[in-house]
Amino acid sequence: MRAQPPSTRCGGRTDLGWGHDLEGAFAAHRAHGLRPARVAIEHRGAYTILEPGPGGPCEGLAAVSGRFRYGTTRPADYPAVGDWVAIDGDTSANSATIHAVLPRRTAFSRLAAGLRTEAQVVAxxxxxxxxxxxxxxxxxxxxxxxxxxxxxxxxxxxxxxxxxxxxxxxxxxxxxxxxxxxxxxxxxxxxxxxxxxxxxxxxxxxxxxxxxxxxxxxxxxxxxxxxxxxxxxxxxxxxxxxxxxxxxxxxxxxx
Ligand SMILES: Nc1nc2c(ncn2[C@@H]2O[C@H](COP(=O)(O)OP(=O)(O)OP(=O)(O)O)[C@@H](O)[C@H]2O)c(=O)[nH]1
Ligand SMILES: [Mg+2]
The missing domain is CATH 3.40.50.300 (P-loop containing nucleotide triphosphate hydrolases)
Incomplete structure (x- = not known):
């Protein structure tokens, strides 16, 4: 993955592709006080996310929660570029936490090197x-x-x-x-x-x-x-x- 320097920026015209189908998938997360955001860039150990807002998307860095890490063993289940994720925390302060990845409509995969060969989603x-x-x-x-x-x-x-x-x-x-x-x-x-x-x-x-x-x-x-x-x-x-x-x-x- 090619990383870009972290930056914080809010605003701009776009809905990031959020659709009504996602509303249903997100309902349970919303009930827990979580908010949707989209993964823009994958860094080592962190993600640049874009959180939709009334004034346009807000960009910031996020990391997966300890509980997510503990419960996730397959590389393909980690957030990938293009994923919608459920977050809390402050995106604009680069301190958002990712708690879940929403089901994917489509996925590009490659095989990840490791002890076992496992699929990793790249987009x-x-x-x-x-x-x-x-x-x-x-x-x-x-x-x-x-x-x-x-x-x-x-x-x-x-x-x-x-x-x-x-x-x-x-x-x-x-x-x-x-x-x-x-x-x-x-x-x-x-x-x-x-x-x-x-x-x-x-x-x-x-x-x-x-x-x-x-x-x-x-x-x-x-x-x-x-x-x-x-x-x-x-x-x-x-x-x-x-x-x-x-x-x-x-x-x-x-x-
Ligand atoms: N003549 C011509 N050259 C182009 C065109 N588009 C890109 N190039 C040139 O092709 C070279 C490679 O372009 P990139 O856009 O960097 O290619 P890339 O696919 O992003 O390459 P990677 O990032 O290495 O995967 C550059 O020198 C560009 O200026 C085009 O439409 N016409
Ligand atoms: Mg390129």
Missing amino acids: ANVDVVFVAMGLDGDFNLRRLERYLAVAWGSGARPVVLLTKADACPDVEGMRIAASATAPGVEVLAVSAVSGQGLGVVAARVGLGTTAAVLGSSGVGKSTLINALLGRSVLATAAVRDDDRGRHSSCFPLAG
């Missing part, structure tokens, strides 16, 4: 996963198939993004080849340099939708997310799949 509750493949030499249909299998396995809806379209002389030919490999999946050519396709990508991430970008290192995930954030995308996570495993990094929000 939860993602609705749309953008499978990114570069048109600058990264293009590989076998890898695209593998990424699509990961995407479908997570429960999220995949959309293929052919990135760096500005660097390719035959974008349409590549798009047709990718479409043949990904039947039933939308394939979009995009460029953060020319702006091609960014409007369509942003339209796939409506208010309340959580998106992840999955792709190999250097494919342009961070650049794309930054370009999208200028277009009021709610929330995005970058998930990298390489020989060091699958990583999810920050979960930035439009302000």
Whole structure:
């Protein structure tokens, strides 16, 4: 996991993707005086969380309670980026405590190294996963198939993004080849340099939708997310799949 320096910040326009289905799941926690928050970044031993509020989300650091730690043995049951959690304490003072993780709608997992090999969730509750493949030499249909299998396995809806379209002389030919490999999946050519396709990508991430970008290192995930954030995308996570495993990094929000 890539950590970012802890910071405290409140406000901004977003509902963080909280839905009515979560209200029911949260009722018992609310009865115990707990509040919902969403995990934005996983650090070693702590989490940056975003707590919805009337003036916009409030950001702060949180840790799991001793009781949670004592009762949780599987890595997959610990909070992951994108999880909704039940907290108490003061988020803006970086002293919130996580008491429970709400059931996940979707989950990206990787195998955690340890005495036993166990699944670890790297991104939860993602609705749309953008499978990114570069048109600058990264293009590989076998890898695209593998990424699509990961995407479908997570429960999220995949959309293929052919990135760096500005660097390719035959974008349409590549798009047709990718479409043949990904039947039933939308394939979009995009460029953060020319702006091609960014409007369509942003339209796939409506208010309340959580998106992840999955792709190999250097494919342009961070650049794309930054370009999208200028277009009021709610929330995005970058998930990298390489020989060091699958990583999810920050979960930035439009302000
Ligand atoms: N020509 C062109 N270059 C791009 C585009 N998007 C990103 N790049 C370049 O590609 C390189 C890698 O981009 P990143 O956004 O850092 O890639 P990443 O997928 O986040 O990489 P990791 O964080 O290592 O997983 C940078 O030099 C970018 O400037 C694009 O649309 N066109
Ligand atoms: Mg990056």
